[in-house]
Amino acid sequence: MKERNVKFKGKRMGELIFIGMGLYSEKSMSVEALEIARSVDLIYLERYTSIMPGLNVARLRNLLGRDDIIEVKRSDLEENMYKIISEAQSKKVAILIPGDPFIATTHMAIRVEAEKKGIKTRVIHGVSILTAIPGITGLHAYKFGRVVTVTFPNGGRLSETPYDVTKTNLKCNLHTVLLLDIRVEEGRYMTIKDAISILEELESIRGEGVFSDDRLVIGIARAGSPDCKVRADILCNIKTLDFGPPPHCIVVPASLHFTEAEALVVLAKAPKEIVMRMVVK
């Protein structure tokens, strides 16, 4: 019994901490995140689930005052996760993650596995694109439905999920966030223009008017960055615009409250006559 206790105590000395870095640069980290990242025994950096446009690893090293930041690949946190879990049994280990650590579901597996082995885990939440969108667009946070990702065609096959989710949300009078596929390790990221081509192709297959030419959509590039670009207009106009570097996303608004319409005009240069038509009387 004594031995078990000692063993247990030994295990509890380690810790696995997931740190969300937010949307833009190393300075998007919270003060709390910074203090933890400076003090842990081992620190990993994951940059494959999203793009932080202003993140510079040299500046991050400088800010943390440490040159031992280890960059990990997807395989390090998936197939080979037990290496890091085993390190966290006796050491304080932090993993730096773009945005919020658990908006991409991929990191929950390593957290749950660690907890099952009796390792304490902790989360330092980060700002996520999902939080940022109401502030960028002026759309009310409680009027969003389910979020969905537009993915690159898989062997030529298009997923119809973005079509179905947007259709259901519109029917329930809810706004839809369409996240766009990012494959950092392959150097591919989907632009708003790419995504609209896919959505138009889905429209030509389904023909239910969810992504018709005159559908109001909002294009957002680099949410949370100083050069964030946001434009609201009908689909066929948005697809002609250049939104610049990634990450990009799209919002499909349902009918609007008057204050939402006004915010879209002021913040996203929406054509007044188009958004005013969508206001519920």
Next chain:
Amino acid sequence: MKERNVKFKGKRMGELIFIGMGLYSEKSMSVEALEIARSVDLIYLERYTSIMPGLNVARLRNLLGRDDIIEVKRSDLEENMYKIISEAQSKKVAILIPGDPFIATTHMAIRVEAEKKGIKTRVIHGVSILTAIPGITGLHAYKFGRVVTVTFPNGGRLSETPYDVTKTNLKCNLHTVLLLDIRVEEGRYMTIKDAISILEELESIRGEGVFSDDRLVIGIARAGSPDCKVRADILCNIKTLDFGPPPHCIVVPASLHFTEAEALVVLAKAPKEIVMRMVVK
């Protein structure tokens, strides 16, 4: 023409910056937020839209190195917003806000009014409860439906919106976040226990089984704080638990992916047999 340009330039010198402070304490602010808050001409602090359990104004003053932080009431940012807007015409003005600045819709009006007057506005996003919930519970972020607030009865009348929203989300197989009413200026905040009483009363009126005794719910207290408490169990068990100080919220899960069920067992002490029944085969 020249005069107009000069006037315009004069106006552009000011700026109105909305700074999200995140969920827990002054250290939940990002490094970027801190740098801006230290450098602006005027700084306001709003503490009525949510509760940050670890926020201490003296420590905040210390962290920002300034003793001129002005605490505002709701009326200062609503009826009397033009005072601050007018200050922002020539000065850099920041408003510190709990969580993310625009998850509560109340602050969008002042932002839009300022922009309409030609004043530059900026948002430093903060961590919000809505971002934090997937990380705390292990539920997948893309499986949440519309969020809703359970409000205190208004003159004895209960809003049925939480019932309708949860019912619709369950029908679409989506999880529901129930935020609980907080009236900081009146010193009232709704606990999980209070909210469940209201939900049970709605159930007795509607009788459609949305909030039956055996409904799986997750109680979350102090999300983003070091002493965050999260428990998943059936409604009639959750209502007997003491979750401690605010803020509280409730999540009603729809059917679960296997990994979600496993995470609820590990992270929220959910009874295994209950969550496993909810796993979609």
